[in-house]
Amino acid sequence: MRRNLTAYLFLTPVLLFFGVFLIWPGITLFFQTFQTGGIMSPAIVVGTKNWERTFIDPLVLKTVWNTIRYCLMAIPVVFIIAMVLALALNSVRIGHTAFKTIIYYPTLQPILIAALMFTFVLHQDFGVLNIIMRAITGNPVNFLGNESLAMPTIALVEVWKGVGFWTLLFLAGIQNLPRDLYHAAELDGAGPFRRFFQLTLPLLKPTFFFSIIFATIVNLQVFDSIFILTDGGPFHSTASTTWYIYRSLFTFNEPGYGATLSFVLVIVVLILTALQSFAFRDRN
Amino acid sequence: MTEIAIEFRSVFKKFDDFVAIRNLNLLIRKQEFLVLLGPSGCGKSTILNLLAGIEDPTSGEIFVNGKLVNYLLPRYRNVAMVFQSYALYPHMTVAKNIEYPLKSDKGLSRNRDKITKMIAQAAELVDITDQLSKKPPALSGGQRQRVALARALVRDPEVFLMDEPLSNLDAQLRDTMRYHLINLHRKIGKATIYVTHDQQEAMTMADRIVVMNEGSAQQIGTPLEIYNSPVNKFVAGFVGHPRMNFLPGKSLGNRSVQVGEFKLTSSRDTGQKGTPLVVGLRPTDAKSKKGYNNVEGKITAREFTGTDTILTLSSGSIEGVRFRHIGGGSDIEGDTACFSYAPENVHIFNEDGKGRFS
Amino acid sequence: MWKLIGKQRNVVSLRPTPPVITVSYSVLFLAAIVSILPFLYILSTSVKDTQSLFSYPPEWIPEQLFWGNYVKLFQETSFLNWTFNTIFIGLSITILKLIIDAMAAYSLAKLQFIGKHIISSTLLMAVAIPVAALIIPLFFIVRDMGLLNTYWALILPALANPLGIFLLRSFIVSLPDELIHSARLDGASEWRVFTQLILPLISSGLVVHAVFTFMLQYTNFLWPLVAIQTETRQVLTVGISSLKSNFVVDWGLISAASLLATIPITILFIALQRFFLAQSLSSALKG
Structure with a gap:
């Protein structure tokens, strides 16, 4: 019993903060979806009105689809580039640490700063990419002002910033693989490609599993780069669910509706991570 | 106390x-x-x-x-x-x-x-x-x-x-x-x-x-x-190295047992005649000459340890029994060897192994 | 066992063939250029005046350095305030979180108690909660506590993130039980076992945790944007984003601010590089 008590005492501070700033907001969120009222005005219980509205509001579906679209653009690209870089890093010795450091460096930056820096890459007048475009085609491209280009461009920011983190993670995974297996495979005459597809990829499966789930949870909340680069435009083509949540609280002063949107986001995250877990488990 | x-x-x-x-x-x-x-x-x-x-x-x-x-x-x-x-x-x-x-x-x-x-x-x-x-x-x-x-x-x-x-x-x-x-x-x-x-x-x-x-x-x-x-x-x-030999036997009553073709006398109780039991013989208790309780067989393996030799014997009814022979010895595989045991060194156990025979 | 923590294994597992090495270096050079070029470009932009920024063809390296953007940044904006706020809040969170997470991690890793499984799986599931979905209720909770526009609004909610507990737990689990038993038999209380044995032995784990906690706070944007309205109390990310909301965007100013904003984290990175790059960061994910 006394041992139990010590264990609980050690857990108390964490559980306290956990309860007040995670569990309580979670419960409050649920009740807020049945309420209306502004930041200043008192809350009124309105039943399922907010929920009914989410089903009619076309922007809800659009933001959810935009968010998923963003994940589908960003995550696979980040993972493939990171895997290639991890393999490259794994096979060089001279300059290994220097490359690792430089490739990791963008990851340190807040996504907001990364997005701001990208304006200097994309800007129609002085963006590096557009200077190159002008030199080649004579015409600059309005990356962020174009409905079909805006979202891929937002995803590009995440690719630039995110690659370093995943490169290092995959590299660590590769280096922790049992070396004997590779020596055995080499003796069996397996070339680098066969070794990669028959050994490295299957053995890294647990790493991929956690990485994909983690990346999905983080990227489904995309907000910072959208807020600073497009503010959801043009024509809501980059409006993410989190962007809509933020706007319903501060621009539209509808926290109840925002709470309902938040609940939608939670559901989307849960469904997608559950699907991923299922897909990974199924193949085992 | x-x-x-x-x-x-x-x-x-x-x-x-x-x-x-x-x-x-x-x-x-x-x-x-x-x-x-x-x-x-x-x-x-x-x-x-x-x-x-x-x-x-x-x-x-x-x-x-x-x-x-x-x-x-x-x-x-x-x-x-x-x-x-x-x-x-x-x-x-x-x-x-x-x-x-x-x-x-x-x-x-x-x-x-x-x-x-x-x-x-x-x-x-x-x-x-x-x-x-x-x-x-x-x-x-x-x-x-x-x-x-x-x-x-x-x-x-x-x-x-x-x-x-x-x-x-x-x-x-x-x-x-x-x-x-x-x-x-x-x-x-x-x-x-x-x-x-x-x-x-x-x-x-x-x-x-x-x-x-x-x-x-x-x-x-x-x-x-x-x-x-x-x-x-x-x-x-x-306890004891090399490990004690365990041989299945039957009580002949009066503190003696039949193990295969050998009849052994123990200082311990063997119970009623006909009771199945297990006889334990430590390799290290063996005397390398004919005596009172004899076990005989063909040598199937020989391990020289320096101070002594461990011989593994098999006969018609018992197999892989090990005995210690002090010194190098000149026996080779295939020879016949004979060991004897003092009655106090013939251990008697229950057949299920759970206890001493009593 | 504890000797292995933080150590790196051999980098190259099999001797790669020359073509593989050539391709690898080409790929890495390309990646390095793409990684670093934007930084160099905003460096060049930040020392140009607005007119030469829009000139075409561009002046890659300005002949005459223009410091006006930096002067304006320090004189007309609260940039120094934002920097101080970011570092102060980041450090406060890091220190507090290190203590409470290590305590919880010790409890979950090495102590026996009823409800352990429920508590640890609840904490683990909480990792999957999208924090962005909680900003609205959190806004009202923090408001009702009277904490809006204070440092506390940023510090306290950050302490509820459970990820670090699992990172530290994986470090503590790898310590041999016998060591802890031995200390208890030697008369140490649980608190002494924790402070004199566990903490020193997982020091590299603590640094990794500290580095990641600080970085997470440094990059935080949405919650400070919601919880802080007073301009001088803002953190760097939100402060710099506010520079863009002016009707006429001063790109020179923004480039100077963006560049300077990278400095504190860069210093930390150089000082603690080993821990940023540590392989153990993967254990943060695996729990």
Whole structure:
């Protein structure tokens, strides 16, 4: 019993903060979806009105689809580039640490700063990419002002910033693989490609599993780069669910509706991570 | 009557469905060196953990110096333990490691001189005085072992617990440390419980041995008792090297048994005529000439160990029985050899192996 | 066991063939250029005046350095305030979180108690909660506590993130039990076991945890944007984003601010590079 008590005492501070700033907001969120009222005005219980509205509001579906679209653009690209870089890093010795450091460096930056820096890459007048475009085609491209280009461009920011983190993670995974297996495979005459597809990829499966789930949870909340680069435009083509949540609280002063949107986001995250877990488990 | 240091009274320990300790009753005298002997997983280390307070017994009582300690936290029990892995604090110097048990004594911690003296004394006892400023990772296995001992010795505990303390050392060092530990124990004279799976270690060090198997104490006794009168097949097989031969037989009544084509007489009871039983013959008890109780067969294998030769014999009805022949010997495989046994060396066990025949 | 923590294994597992090495270096050079070029470009932009920024063809390295953007940044904006706020809040969170997470991690890793499984799986599931979904209720909770526009609004909610507990737990789990048993038998209380044994032995884990906690706070944007309205109490990310909301965007100013904003984290990175790059970061994910 006394041992139990010590264990609980050690857990108390964490559980306290956990309860007040995670569990309580979670419960409050649920009740807020049945309420209306502004930041200043008192809350009124309105039943399922907010929920009914989410089903009619076309922007809800659009933001959810935009968010998923963003994940589908960003995550696979980040993972493939990171895997290639991890393999490259794994096979060089001279300059290994220097490359690792430089490739990791963008990851340190807040996504907001990364997005701001990208304006200097994309800007129609002085963006590096557009200077190159002008030199080649004579015409600059309005990356962020174009409905079909805006979202891929937002995803590009995440690719630039995110690659370093995943490169290092995959590299660590590769280096922790049992070396004997590779020596055995080499003796069996397996070339680098066969070794990669028959050994490295299957053995890294647990790493991929956690990485994909983690990346999905983080990227489904995309907000910072959208807020600073497009503010959801043009024509809501980059409006993410989190962007809509933020706007319903501060621009539209509808926290109840925002709470309902938040609940939608939670559901989307849960469904997608559950699907991923299922897909990974199924193949085992 | 000698004073009792530790008592286990019908102690059980269960981990979920697994019974680690089954009804343990054990008295340990002050100044006694008690060895818990058994194969891995037999519960011997659990006994130490129960005594140290690392685990709580599921039922039963444990007394130290007559005081019930079941619910006492480890730090209030005043027992010192030497672990198989030594469990030295890797970030502290040897001196700090030895000092650590003294830190909880508030009165002592103000007396720096006394602490320094106590550390020096403990270090002296195990001969590591010149290593005091090093950290454990820089020490050899033997040195770490001695630091662990010094840390146990420094605060004068009621009981010493040693969990296979020598098993990580090489064979030669193990021999010296064994001798060293016994001397240390004589000097200090505190009850010591020593866990090992090495029967030789147990035989040479113990005042008394507790042979454990599957959570139960099989036999408690002096090394001589354990060796000469094992209570069951398990104890008989576990103690003694090479392992005792077990041969199926039938009682002929009147303290004699039929084993295959051989008739053997024992000094032990063999029960009613016709009862199936198991006869135990130690290879080392064999005399290499015809005598009273003879076993004969063809030599199928021959292992020369230096001082003696272990011969494996097979005959029509028994197979793979091993005997010790002192010296090199000139027999080769295929020859016939004959060994004889004194009646007191013919052990009789129940057929199910669970007990001595009675 | 504890000796292995933080150590790197051999980098190259099999000797790669020359073509593999050539391709690898080409790929890495390309990646390095893409990684570093934007930084160099905003460096060049930040020392140009607005007119030469829009000139075409561009002046890659300005002949005349223009410091006006930096002067304006320090004189006309609260940039120094934002920097101080970011570092102060980041450090406060890091220190507090290190203590409470290590305590919880020790409890979950090495102590036995009823409800352990429920508590640890609840904490683990909480990792999957999208924090962005909680900003609205959190806004009202923090408002009702009277903490809006204070440092506390940023510090306290950050302490509820459970990820670090699992990172530290994986470090503590790898310590041998015997070490802890030994300390308890040597008369140490649980608190002494924790402070004198566990904490020193997982020091590299603590640094990794500290580095990641600080970085997470440094990059935080949405919650400070919601919880802090007073301009001088803002953190760097939100402060710099506010520079863009002016009707006429001063790109020179923004480039100077963006560049300077990278400096504190860069210093930390250089000082603690080993821990940023540590392989153990993967254990943060695996729990």
